[in-house]
Amino acid sequence: MSDLPVLEARGITKSYGHVAVLHGVDFEVRAGEVMAIVGDNGAGKSTMIKTLCGAVQPDAGEILLDGAPVRFATPLDARASGIETVYQDLAVAPALDIASNLFLGRELRRAGPLGRVFRMLDKPRMRAEAQRHMDELRFRLPAITNAVEALSGGQRQGVAVARAAAFARRLVIMDEPTAALGVRETGQVLDLIRSVRDRGLAIVLISHNMPNVFEVADRIHVMRLGRRVMLTSPKQSSMADIVGLMTGAIPAHAGASQPEEARP
Amino acid sequence: MSRTIETTSRRGWLALALIAALPTSLATGLASPARSADGILVGLVTKTEVNPYFVSLRRAAEAEARARGVRLIARAGKFDGDNEGQVAAIETLISAGARGILITPNNSTGPLGAIAKARKAGIVVIALDTATDPADAVDATYATDNFQAGVKQGRYARHALGSKAPHLAMLDGTPGGTVDTFRHNGFLQGFGIKEGDPAVAGKQITNGAQDKGQTGMENLLSAHPDINVVYTINEPAAEGAYAALRAAGREHDVVLTSIDGGCLGVKYVKRGAIAATVMQFPAKMAKAGVDAVVDFAKGGSKPSGLHDTGSATITDHPFPGLDQHDTAWGLTKCWG
Amino acid sequence: MLGVGEATSTVATPRTGVGTRLLRQLALNPVAGSLFTLLLFCAIFSATTHTFLTPNNLSLIVQQSVIVGALAVGETLVILSAGIDLANGAICVLGTIVAGKLVDAGYPALPCLLAAVALCTAVGAVAGLLVSRLRLPPFIVTLGLLGIVTAATRLISQGGAFPVMDDLLAWSGNSLRIGSAPITYGTIILAGLYLLVWYMLTQTAWGTQVYALGNNPEAARLVGIPVRRRLLSIYSLAALIYGVAAWLALGRIPNADPNALQTANLDSITAVVIGGTSLFGGRGSLFGTLIGTLIVGVLRNGLTLEGIDPLWQDLVTGILVIAAVALDQLTRRRRT
Numbered sequence: 001m002s003d004l005p006v007l008e009a010r011g012i013t014k015s016y017g018h019v020a021v022l023h024g025v026d027f028e029v030r031a032g033e034v035m036a037i038v039g040d041n042g043a044g045k046s047t048m049i050k051t052l053c054g055a056v057q058p059d060a061g062e063i064l065l066d067g068a069p070v071r072f073a074t075p076l077d078a079r080a081s082g083i084e085t086v087y088q089d090l091a092v093a094p095a096l097d098i099a100s101n102l103f104l105g106r107e108l109r110r111a112g113p114l115g116r117v118f119r120m121l122d123k124p125r126m127r128a129e130a131q132r133h134m135d136e137l138r139f140r141l142p143a144i145t146n147a148v149e150a151l152s153g154g155q156r157q158g159v160a161v162a163r164a165a166a167f168a169r170r171l172v173i174m175d176e177p178t179a180a181l182g183v184r185e186t187g188q189v190l191d192l193i194r195s196v197r198d199r200g201l202a203i204v205l206i207s208h209n210m211p212n213v214f215e216v217a218d219r220i221h222v223m224r225l226g227r228r229v230m231l232t233s234p235k236q237s238s239m240a241d242i243v244g245l246m247t248g249a250i251p252a253h254a255g256a257s258q259p260e261e262a263r264p
Numbered sequence: 265m266s267r268t269i270e271t272t273s274r275r276g277w278l279a280l281a282l283i284a285a286l287p288t289s290l291a292t293g294l295a296s297p298a299r300s301a302d303g304i305l306v307g308l309v310t311k312t313e314v315n316p317y318f319v320s321l322r323r324a325a326e327a328e329a330r331a332r333g334v335r336l337i338a339r340a341g342k343f344d345g346d347n348e349g350q351v352a353a354i355e356t357l358i359s360a361g362a363r364g365i366l367i368t369p370n371n372s373t374g375p376l377g378a379i380a381k382a383r384k385a386g387i388v389v390i391a392l393d394t395a396t397d398p399a400d401a402v403d404a405t406y407a408t409d410n411f412q413a414g415v416k417q418g419r420y421a422r423h424a425l426g427s428k429a430p431h432l433a434m435l436d437g438t439p440g441g442t443v444d445t446f447r448h449n450g451f452l453q454g455f456g457i458k459e460g461d462p463a464v465a466g467k468q469i470t471n472g473a474q475d476k477g478q479t480g481m482e483n484l485l486s487a488h489p490d491i492n493v494v495y496t497i498n499e500p501a502a503e504g505a506y507a508a509l510r511a512a513g514r515e516h517d518v519v520l521t522s523i524d525g526g527c528l529g530v531k532y533v534k535r536g537a538i539a540a541t542v543m544q545f546p547a548k549m550a551k552a553g554v555d556a557v558v559d560f561a562k563g564g565s566k567p568s569g570l571h572d573t574g575s576a577t578i579t580d581h582p583f584p585g586l587d588q589h590d591t592a593w594g595l596t597k598c599w600g
Numbered sequence: 601m602l603g604v605g606e607a608t609s610t611v612a613t614p615r616t617g618v619g620t621r622l623l624r625q626l627a628l629n630p631v632a633g634s635l636f637t638l639l640l641f642c643a644i645f646s647a648t649t650h651t652f653l654t655p656n657n658l659s660l661i662v663q664q665s666v667i668v669g670a671l672a673v674g675e676t677l678v679i680l681s682a683g684i685d686l687a688n689g690a691i692c693v694l695g696t697i698v699a700g701k702l703v704d705a706g707y708p709a710l711p712c713l714l715a716a717v718a719l720c721t722a723v724g725a726v727a728g729l730l731v732s733r734l735r736l737p738p739f740i741v742t743l744g745l746l747g748i749v750t751a752a753t754r755l756i757s758q759g760g761a762f763p764v765m766d767d768l769l770a771w772s773g774n775s776l777r778i779g780s781a782p783i784t785y786g787t788i789i790l791a792g793l794y795l796l797v798w799y800m801l802t803q804t805a806w807g808t809q810v811y812a813l814g815n816n817p818e819a820a821r822l823v824g825i826p827v828r829r830r831l832l833s834i835y836s837l838a839a840l841i842y843g844v845a846a847w848l849a850l851g852r853i854p855n856a857d858p859n860a861l862q863t864a865n866l867d868s869i870t871a872v873v874i875g876g877t878s879l880f881g882g883r884g885s886l887f888g889t890l891i892g893t894l895i896v897g898v899l900r901n902g903l904t905l906e907g908i909d910p911l912w913q914d915l916v917t918g919i920l921v922i923a924a925v926a927l928d929q930l931t932r933r934r935r936t
Contacts (some may be wrong), residue, residue, distance in 0.1 A: 076824055093812040093820035094883045100808050105823040107805035118805045163823075313911065337907045345859025346759075351852070352664040356904040359657040360649075370762040374855045377773070438859070440760025 004067060006145045006170050006202040007023045007052065007083070010074070014047055021047045023226045024061065029171065034193060036213040040225030040246045049173050052204065053085045054078035056205050058177045065170070068244045080170030088176045094149035094156075098141060099123070099130040101148050102163050113252035114151050117216050133166045139188075154185025158192055165196040172196060178212055190216050222246060285352060295393075304334040304561045307357035307365040308352050309375075313340040316600035318368065318452060318544055323391065324547035325366065327556040336554070337362070338518075344438070344471075345525050347374030354378040364388040364557025366550070372397035372442050380558055388560050392549040392565060404567035406552045408544035410443050413575035414450020417495065417523050422455050423583040424519040425493050429454070429544045433484045434467040435477050435505055439499035444497060447523055465491050470501040477504025483511050493519040497531030500543060504538040525578065527598035533578055534591040540579035543589075546599050548573040588599075604921050621889065630876025630927055631706030631888040636921065637874075638895050645902035646884045652905055655781030665897035666786045666852060667861070669890070672868040674838030676779030679872050680801075681834050682814040682881025683731060683738030687723070687745040688785075688842050693857075694753045695846025700764040700856035709768035717843030723749060724839020727833065727930070732831035746865070747806060754858045761857035764850050777892035785847045798831045810834060813909045815882025871896055874920050878928045895920065 005028035017082040022044050026148045029035040039045045043101040051054035052063070054072030062069050065081055075085065092101050100107075105111035108122045108129075109115035115122065132143050136186060139158050141151070148156055157177055164172045174193070180184040186209075193216050197203055207213050222230040222245050229245050230237070296389040310318035322338045322479035329336035337360065339353035345371050355378055357365055363377075363598050365382055367431060369375050377423060379389050379401055391405040401407060432455070437444040447457070454457060457463050465488040468480030477496060494509075509515045515537070522529060527544025532538040556567035577586060578594035589597075654687040671688045678685040680823035695716045702712035723745065730741045759760070764770060772786035813820035813827050821827050875892030877884025896917060903913050 064658065075822075079824065085822075087822055091816075091822040093815040093819055093882065095815045096808065096812060100812075104808070104812055104820070105825045107808060109805070118799075119806070121805060121808070216853055302770055335907065337904060339904060339910055341864045343859075345857055346663075347853050347855060347857055347860050348667060348849075352900065353904065355660050355664065356901050358904045359651050359654070359660055359901070360907075361651060371855070371857055371859075373761065373763040374857060374860075376763075376855075387722060440758065441753075461714075535806060 008064040010062050012058045012134045014058050021226050025228050029202045031202050032200050033218040034197050034216055036217035036220045043223040044207045044226040053173050066107050083171045084164035084168035085166045086174040093146050098144045098148050099127045103157055128148045133162050139192055154181050159190050161192050171202040277442050284511045305362045306336045307344050307362040308338040308354045309367040310340045310368050311368050320599035321546035323551045323552050324550035328551045332558045341370050350375050351378040358382050358385050363561040366392050366553040368393040376401050388552045388557055392553050401517050405570045406549040409572040409573050410446035411450040413542045414447040415454035415576045417521050417542045418451040418454025420522045421493050424539055430463040431465045431490045431492050432463050433443050433494045435496040435501045436472045437472045474500040474504040479500030479506035481505040496522045498524040499526050502538050504576045525598055526600040530591050530594040530598045541579050543576045544571050617790045618770045634876050634891040638891050639666045650862045652726045659781040661783055661792045661897045661901045662787050664886045665893050666790050667849045668867045669790055669893040670848055672871040672893050674841040675868040675872050676886055677834050680810055680814045684744040689861040690746050690749040691720050691723050691842040693861050694749050696850055696856040697753050697757045709766045720843030721836055721840040728832035728835030730858050732824045734827035757858040764854045764856050770854040774846050786851045804820055811882050857897045874924050
């Protein structure tokens, strides 16, 4: 794991009209770590990650990718830089099979004139590569030719995570990936998140579910009312502390620790 | 989970089974019309099933087929202008082995290809009600001379108007239609004016429908309050026009004339809503057509030529010098 | 096999015998149900008439299905994208009128035909832009276009039908013989059209993305599919196919009639739905549409040969539509 952050944000500020959502937020995530962002509703979590993935343009502040300043005008820009996002409302097409979903929008074509002139899909290769990705992530699924709608909720989420992991070169952002899942399925997805991290990618995880966060996160970025109130880790803080900070029951300065101390 | 799959797929199967059972019951339960001993099959292809005129024509053909002991298969287009439906019907009747096909063509050129195919296969083709263009594309035609019928309508209107200067409203059917053109031009001749005469206050397209007849008449009345005589393409359009005239308080001083001879139309005449209508005789056409096919199939001569099945002016306010019948007579001869 | 493609699912089947599994597959795969229905109708008509199962009659059924079959290809594309196209028949008629009028005006036939097809495509592009850019509901956009295009067609044609004599425009009606059955060039062109669009839908990224954006438009946008460009291409390609259908229609009936094909929009939607394609988008296949078109064609032909009242055809078709949509709903409900 490198010490240099893969992605760093400095002084991000964003307002909608007169409503200030983010007040100069700093953020960082390193390769091979899971950085959780927690906060109450309205704390600015969503706006924060939308800024990171190019869906929202900040009013002030800068974003650094591997130390170099970047600007993402659209989510496609962020994707081109190796940042993939797993959306809360499952961005899959249920009627299509697993392989087609994995390669949706990035379909592989046959080599030679069949692909160049006749635009023919290389279905065998897409299926083989989809299978390989699933195997690498140690994620068990029924046959890769199954329609996604034939899968359980956890397996569907797995397909979405696998797609992001397959194409991300630097960072995967996950917005509430376990929100709609049962206990066993949540376990599957958390395992999958660890697998992705172990391959050396950085992960930003947004979740309301504190036990999940404590199970899988390396560091925790706590937000309240548009500011980062603490950067900590499951080893340094208790769940009760973090919930207290999120809700304002514990004043921000009381529990705040310096980012430098929060190394995992 | 597996139980819900069971029940839903069972329900799916029920639906499939229903679909499957339906045509079987159709084919067996509803025994097709009696097949005649000598196996003569006559096909009838009318314009639409919804128009009472063609329903009368079909009923008359069916009655005549029963009387002559032959089998009749009747088909129709789905709407006015459904050439594709008529062509498909002709082709299928050829397949079915018809000896003769009676057709009321949707437009005078649409089914020509299919008609030629039928005649090449040795089938007699007879046009009913509407001639083809050219007329000799079929073996024979039994139809109303719509121009002459229009002339009768025009003559009556002129007599009824008396010495008043005419301000004519024309509620046409469908622009470009063969029948429409004949009736329209016939009316003008019978009325004694030419197309473009200043006596024509205005024209409206009604598609032969009551609602469009009403709005058309309303609009013409507000543009030309002096309108005193009205041509309508058929009685539904006339009924619509009457509603507009009555709403304007003009129903007594405007001469409203029509053409077609539906029973409903004759009743309008009897009620006094329409001054006169010119009746045509679809049952005559159907009977003559079926007879011609059967006679030919039994070794008689092939029918040919154009045959006018005639028309008659129906009114309860006759004028001397015109050939007219009263509504009591009309109600015994009308169609629909 | 042609076309079941990527969008149909093979659902995991827990611990059942081969028989029940086969039944379940049939129930869950709408195309299998349609195919079963088609074969069943064919079996019944073959058994109860001696005229159904002849090469000539079968060739006829295909010829009679060419126009709606071609329109249904475009309709399938639009419905797969979770839209609906009410204007396809009107656009096709516009194509026939424009091509016919241009040739009548003395221009060479090929440029006239190309201009007509280009005009149809342009109308589709307008629909695509309204749906994708202004995000108007496809139902409303195509309902509006239905009115606009129909009116424009009548204005151009001055209301009347006219014969189209040109050899190139009517070329697709010529046929070659395979054995004793005539195969029209129109049939061959239609087969080519199905193969081409089937290839695009199942073997290219464009096709996968059409299914995806119909199935879950938000997901399609989020994974970076250019949804608006795809919608534009879907509506334009569909209308280009309607233009080709205009050419096929002139081959079938060499007559340009502004009143023709009034029910073709609903007929093609019927074929698509009976073929098992979901009106909610994202599910279905072109193969199913082919089967659906043939079911309607076989029903129309077979009932005529039987001499059963044509209204039964509408009744049976109506039941099939409801059954197909019910099946779709049942399977959708248990899938999500």
